[in-house]
Amino acid sequence: MHDMSGHAAVHHGEPTSFIHKHVFSLDHKVIGKQYYGLALVAVLIGMVLSWLMRIHLGWTNYAIPGLHLLSANGAPGNVMTPEYYLQLMTMHATIMVFFVLTTAPFAAFGNYFLPIQAGAEDMPFPHFNMMSFWVTFTGFLVLVASFFVSDGPTLGGWTQYAPLSALGPVGGPGEGWGVVLWATSIAIFCVGQLLGSLNFITTTLDMRCKGMSLWRLPLSAWGWFITSCMGLTAFAVLMPGCILLILDHVAGTSFFVPSNLVLNDQLQPHSGGSTLLWQHLFWFFGHPEVYIAIVPGMGIVSHVLITNLRRPMLSHRVLVYSMGALGVLSYMVYGHHMFVSGMNPVSSLAFSFPTLVITIPSTIVVLIWLGSLYGAKIRINAASLFALGFISMFISGGVSGFFLAQPSTDIMLHATYFVVGHFHLVMGVAAMFGIFAGTYFWFPKMYGRMMNETLGKIHFWCTFVGAYAIFMPFHYLGLAGNVRRYQAFVADYMQPLIPLHQFITVAALFTGAVQVIFLYNLIHSRFAGQQATDNPWQATSLEWSTPTTPPPHNNFGDTLPEVFHDPYQYGVQGSAGDYVMQTSPEQVNSPHDEA
Numbered sequence: 094m095h096d097m098s099g100h101a102a103v104h105h106g107e108p109t110s111f112i113h114k115h116v117f118s119l120d121h122k123v124i125g126k127q128y129y130g131l132a133l134v135a136v137l138i139g140m141v142l143s144w145l146m147r148i149h150l151g152w153t154n155y156a157i158p159g160l161h162l163l164s165a166n167g168a169p170g171n172v173m174t175p176e177y178y179l180q181l182m183t184m185h186a187t188i189m190v191f192f193v194l195t196t197a198p199f200a201a202f203g204n205y206f207l208p209i210q211a212g213a214e215d216m217p218f219p220h221f222n223m224m225s226f227w228v229t230f231t232g233f234l235v236l237v238a239s240f241f242v243s244d245g246p247t248l249g250g251w252t253q254y255a256p257l258s259a260l261g262p263v264g265g266p267g268e269g270w271g272v273v274l275w276a277t278s279i280a281i282f283c284v285g286q287l288l289g290s291l292n293f294i295t296t297t298l299d300m301r302c303k304g305m306s307l308w309r310l311p312l313s314a315w316g317w318f319i320t321s322c323m324g325l326t327a328f329a330v331l332m333p334g335c336i337l338l339i340l341d342h343v344a345g346t347s348f349f350v351p352s353n354l355v356l357n358d359q360l361q362p363h364s365g366g367s368t369l370l371w372q373h374l375f376w377f378f379g380h381p382e383v384y385i386a387i388v389p390g391m392g393i394v395s396h397v398l399i400t401n402l403r404r405p406m407l408s409h410r411v412l413v414y415s416m417g418a419l420g421v422l423s424y425m426v427y428g429h430h431m432f433v434s435g436m437n438p439v440s441s442l443a444f445s446f447p448t449l450v451i452t453i454p455s456t457i458v459v460l461i462w463l464g465s466l467y468g469a470k471i472r473i474n475a476a477s478l479f480a481l482g483f484i485s486m487f488i489s490g491g492v493s494g495f496f497l498a499q500p501s502t503d504i505m506l507h508a509t510y511f512v513v514g515h516f517h518l519v520m521g522v523a524a525m526f527g528i529f530a531g532t533y534f535w536f537p538k539m540y541g542r543m544m545n546e547t548l549g550k551i552h553f554w555c556t557f558v559g560a561y562a563i564f565m566p567f568h569y570l571g572l573a574g575n576v577r578r579y580q581a582f583v584a585d586y587m588q589p590l591i592p593l594h595q596f597i598t599v600a601a602l603f604t605g606a607v608q609v610i611f612l613y614n615l616i617h618s619r620f621a622g623q624q625a626t627d628n629p630w631q632a633t634s635l636e637w638s639t640p641t642t643p644p645p646h647n648n649f650g651d652t653l654p655e656v657f658h659d660p661y662q663y664g665v666q667g668s669a670g671d672y673v674m675q676t677s678p679e680q681v682n683s684p685h686d687e688a
Contacts, residue, residue, distance in 0.1 A: 107646040117227075119219035120646060125205030126539070127226050131233060132197035132528075135188050138237075140605050142185040149173045151591070151598035153581045164245050167266070176266045178580035179248035183267075184240070186251035187275065189521065190382065191282055192233050197528045198389035199324075200229070200289055203317035205539065207293060209636045210314045212302025212654050214647045216292045225292070229285035236278035239271050247271035250578070252379070255349035255371040259341040259363075263356055273342050276335040283332035286324050293321035302635075304656035308410065309675070311634045311660040312399070315413045316392020319420045320385050326424070327381040334374035341366070369434060376427040383520050384423045387487070388416050390527025391458060394480040397534045398462065400632045401477040402469045403671055405661040407461045415454035415461075422451040432500045433507045441500040448498040455491060459484065475549025479530035482557050483523050489561075490518025493568055508578075511571020514564045522560045529553075529611070536615075537629050541642045542622030548614040552607060559604030563597055570594075631672055634660040638676045 108114040118124060148157055156171035167177030204222065208215055216222045239246035247267040249258040253275065262269035297310070297318040310318075337348040341363075349371045350363035399406055406412060428436065428444030436444075462484055471477055493515040497503045506512060529552075536544050575582070575590055582591055628637040640650050654676045662673040665681050673679050 117223060119215075119223055121204050121208050121216045121219070121222060122539075122644065122648075124222055124226050125201050125203070128196050128201035128204055128229070131226075131230055132193050132201055135192035135196070135233065139185050139188040139193060140608065142181050142188070144602060144605055145173070146178060146181055146185065147594075147598040147601045149178055149580060151595040163240070167245055173580070175580045176248055177245070179250070179578065180246045180267050180271075182578065183248055183250050183275075184236070184246050187236060187279075190251055190386070191279065192229075192236075194386035194521065194524045195286070195382070196229065198393060198524060198531065199317060199320050199385065200225070200286070202313075202393065202528075202531050202535065203293060203320075203389065204289070206535065206636050207314055207317050208296055208300065209639065209644060209648050210311050210634055210660075211296055211300055212305050212635050212649070212656060213296055213300035214649065214653065217295045217300055218292050221288045222292050225285045225288035227285075228288065229282055232278045232281035232285060235274055235281060239267070239274040239278075242267075242270045242274065244269065245271060247275045249275075252375060253338070253371070255338075255366075255368045256351065256354060256361075256363075258371070259338060259349040259366070260354075260356060260361060261342055263359065263361070269342070273339055276338045276342075280332050280335040280339070283328040283335070286328045287332075290321040290324040290328070293317055294325065297321075302653045302656060305635075308413075309656055309659045311392075312395040312406075312409065312412055313389075313392040316389045316395075316416060319416050320388050323381045323385050323388070323420045323423065327378040327385065330374055331378035334371065334378075337374075338371070369431075372431055372434060373427075376430045377424065379430065380427040381420070381423040383516070384419050386520050386524045387527075388419060390483060390524050390530075391416055393527050393531045393534075394483045395462070396634070397476050397480045397530050398465070398471075399661050399663070400534070400630050401472040401474065401480075402465060403472070403663045404465070404469065405659075405663060406465045409659065409661065412458060412461055415457045418454040419451065422447055422454070426451055429498060429500075429503065432503045438500070445498055445500055449495075452491070452494070452498075455487075459488060459491075474533070475544065475546055475553060476530050476534035478550060478553040479526045479533065482553060483526040483530060485557075486518050486523040486526055486560065489565070490515055490520070490523060494519065506571055508576055509571035510567040510575045510577050513577050514567025514571065517564045517567070518560075522564065526556075529556075532615070534630070535636070536618065537625035538636055538639075538642055538644070540619050540622075541625050542618050543625045543629065544618040544622060545614050548610055552610045552614065555607040555610070556604060559600055559607060562600035563604060566593055566597055631670070633658075633662050633672050633674050635675055638674055 108118065115123065145157060145160065148155060154172060157168070157173065158171060160168040160171045160173065164177060167174055167180060244262070244266045247253065247258065248265055249268065249272065253272065257264045257268065258272050260268060297314065340346045341348055341350060347363035347366040349368060350361060350366040351368060352364035354361045354363065395406060395412060425447040426444060428440060429448045432441055493511065496506060497512065497515060533544055533549050570590060570593065573590060575587060582588065625642060627642045635654060635656070638654060639645070639648060656675045657678050658673060658675050658681060660675055662681055664671055665673050673681055
């Protein structure tokens, strides 16, 4: 470990102007809030897009008031065209995966709390850190700009499979400039995440305070560190893939378009490319991305649960090893997304086996959570409820993954709503519950005020019930043969499924409306919430040891802290309270403290 105790001087002075304090800030805490704000805007846009899609699926010919204002060509007479449905689906998925599920649990909370939990005064490269946010924000603006080009955003889905995505306007609405803007946006996003990952890794390895060994880091910090290691590799593969896709559009190359391809009775002027090359590049990023979204949530949920259980998890070390195993194995299973691509059966078996193996560390994590909960007198608050909801969603979504790990069953289910239900529960909703848990837990430290617990519990129960009402029926739809990406159900066997789609639409509208409670709670508490104490949860990790709440500019004043224990000293016998802070020199005998 590199001892930074002698580096108490702040890298950069406290800003004096509004611009340098709140806009182009070098302070990791301000940058974390900026990432959270970006994710909040993005999730509201993504939720509205999902509403429009669900209304169209439930009542296909319904004229949605004002929809023509978004796109006159895509919604003549306010009725959505099939192409425009696919365009909205693409934008919904892209915004949610990249700018919400990656940005909030990793970049927002990680930026704010990783340096504090490690005992550092800031990130080691504050200018890179500032750049990472503004580059990411630029990527978001470029993506949203595709709504305003002549033929609208791309309709190729968030996976943008070639050759459709590489052909240009002949491929359909949005397949010209829409694809170019999509690929440009994601390439820019990758640059921002690479800058952030470098900062996270260096902070964890080289900026820890005196006494802070790796095993004394909180589980949330481990989640961010493992995620940053995954991101450093995964985004570095997706970025050149996006650049090659752009070149196919603007430079006449043929990286992803094969020769002799005929579309609309036109021989395409491309030769020598490979459609599967894009799939390999994309899914080598795409499956680690699932864990880039979920591993930070695992760390946050573990951290929140321990604080409310008032006792350590069954094994801090095994949890860390399991999260690390998920990160490593996530690169070995990407081919299960390509079982229907004509893959050699031997290759299918090679990807099927690690896909089943990766369930082992996930199961270990779940069993540690459940074993730690057994017999515990957990404190029930909004943060702990969302942490428990995360576990529920992760288990429910993960179980359906066993079906998709087998090529024989995946081939039948791959293009159906079964897959949509699986990844929404295990990646989307579970990650969102982790974001909510972190928000309710850390809001007092970030803003010095408490969020309303009554509103938080109402928010949890309505969201919990609503999420299951939306996504569990997806599995039934998939087993019934309902094809994903269809915008209307005209086949006879799909007609009986329309009432279920209407039920899902009502549930989605209800669950989305419930988020107004959270939004009100967030904004009202920010300005008029009850004043928070420095440590309202009686927690032990370093973020609750800062001299003020919110933390000062340099986190710990002029002297960096010294750590004497692991971050989860709860239920300590002989202690004045039921917990001992990491910074307390009080001697404790704990098998969980691994210096």
